[in-house]
Amino acid sequence: MSTKTQEIILDHRPGEAKKMKALVFRGANNIGVEEVPIPKPGPGEAVIRVTLTTICGTDLHILRGEYPVKPGLTIGHEPVGVIHELGVGVTGYKVGDRVLVGAITPCGQCHDCLRGNLSQCGGLIGGWRFGNTINGAQAEYLLVPFAQANLAKIPDDLRDEQVVLLSDIASTGISAAESGNIQIGDSVAVFAQGPIGLCATAGAKLKGAALIIAVESDPTRVVMAKQMGADIVLNHHKQDVVAEIKRLTDGKGVDVAIEALGTQATFENALRALRAGGTLSSLGVYSGKLSLPLEPFAAGLGDHKIVTTLCPGGKERMRRLMELVRRGKLDLVPFLTHTYPLDRITDAYKLFGERRDGVIKVAIQP
Numbered sequence: 352m353s354t355k356t357q358e359i360i361l362d363h364r365p366g367e368a369k370k371m372k373a374l375v376f377r378g379a380n381n382i383g384v385e386e387v388p389i390p391k392p393g394p395g396e397a398v399i400r401v402t403l404t405t406i407c408g409t410d411l412h413i414l415r416g417e418y419p420v421k422p423g424l425t426i427g428h429e430p431v432g433v434i435h436e437l438g439v440g441v442t443g444y445k446v447g448d449r450v451l452v453g454a455i456t457p458c459g460q461c462h463d464c465l466r467g468n469l470s471q472c473g474g475l476i477g478g479w480r481f482g483n484t485i486n487g488a489q490a491e492y493l494l495v496p497f498a499q500a501n502l503a504k505i506p507d508d509l510r511d512e513q514v515v516l517l518s519d520i521a522s523t524g525i526s527a528a529e530s531g532n533i534q535i536g537d538s539v540a541v542f543a544q545g546p547i548g549l550c551a552t553a554g555a556k557l558k559g560a561a562l563i564i565a566v567e568s569d570p571t572r573v574v575m576a577k578q579m580g581a582d583i584v585l586n587h588h589k590q591d592v593v594a595e596i597k598r599l600t601d602g603k604g605v606d607v608a609i610e611a612l613g614t615q616a617t618f619e620n621a622l623r624a625l626r627a628g629g630t631l632s633s634l635g636v637y638s639g640k641l642s643l644p645l646e647p648f649a650a651g652l653g654d655h656k657i658v659t660t661l662c663p664g665g666k667e668r669m670r671r672l673m674e675l676v677r678r679g680k681l682d683l684v685p686f687l688t689h690t691y692p693l694d695r696i697t698d699a700y701k702l703f704g705e706r707r708d709g710v711i712k713v714a715i716q717p
Contacts, residue, residue: 604626
């Protein structure tokens with residue numbers, strides 16, 4: 352009998368409550384590392400031992416009470432790990448396999464999934480479960496639902512650091528370029544170059560945009576935007592970015608504007624920067640009232656399109672993103688500017704939330 356099999360049997364001993372450390376949300380601005388039970392997989396589920404995860408901007412919205420989740424929930428949704436235990440019915444995997452799990456975990460069988468709307472599995476925003484409706488990834492172990500559809504094996508030639516950001520920000524950011532239907536030779540403006548916006552910039556390059564204009568003032572993110580493919584970076588504190596975008600596009604405006612921050616100001620500027628018939632691809636998580644200005648919207652007569660996107664998930668999406676990394680088309684390792692152990696994750700939240708010390712993303716090692 353293998354050692355790994357013995358470990359699983361030990362977990363099932365009656366009366367023995369195995370514990371793990373996890374970051375638990377107790378209320379607005381109230382999180383802490385606690386000891387909680389290691390989850391057990393039911394039919395079709397898997398438990399992975401988390402080897403690397405991160406903090407997302409959405410986690411900050413949760414922490415600040417801007418996006419409601421239930422107290423007592425473990426948050427986080429960017430997991431890389433090793434299969435610890437498999438539930439009945441999960442085939443093609445074994446204990447010890449390294450896996451990447453998307454932030455979105457579609458079932459693959461419901462009405463929404465079968466229509467191709469995997470991120471909306473089971474209903475509006477239904478595919479986002481980790482740290483939203485079930486316990487998330489900022490923990491030592493993670494229960495993965497619908498494991499057959501959501502465990503993507505990591506090739507041996509890829510390190511955890513190379514793939515951890517694929518589970519959410521890469522999938523989400525690149526999806527903005529896909530949803531915006533960027534065509535070869537298009538002009539694109541990406542408003543805000545946080546982690547998601549940087550991935551949207553990379554997505555615009557992958558889709559064949561001829562001119563990519565990024566809007567950002569943070570010096571570290573300006574440099575990173577150029578590395579991701581931005582031809583020009585405009586500082587919204589120093590210039591009228593809409594006027595400059597119009598000038599750079601011969602007065603027409605861009606074919607696609609991507610809004611990657613989630614504020615009224617960036618949404619409006621993205622709309623004002625569009626050409627007639629252009630597309631606004633919105634990635635922002637809006638926590639306040641969002642209104643539509645009539646003048647740049649041409650009173651609804653400008654043939655504009657406004658599309659929103661929730662991170663695409665599922666193992667095939669993760670496999671395709673890993674292929675981009677393997678073939679040298681995408682490198683997000685430079686985004687991991689800081690690393691913290693799980694015991695110090697609250698310090699990492701403070702650093703990330705205050706955007707100190709040139710932080711872009713924080714890697715968390717359980």
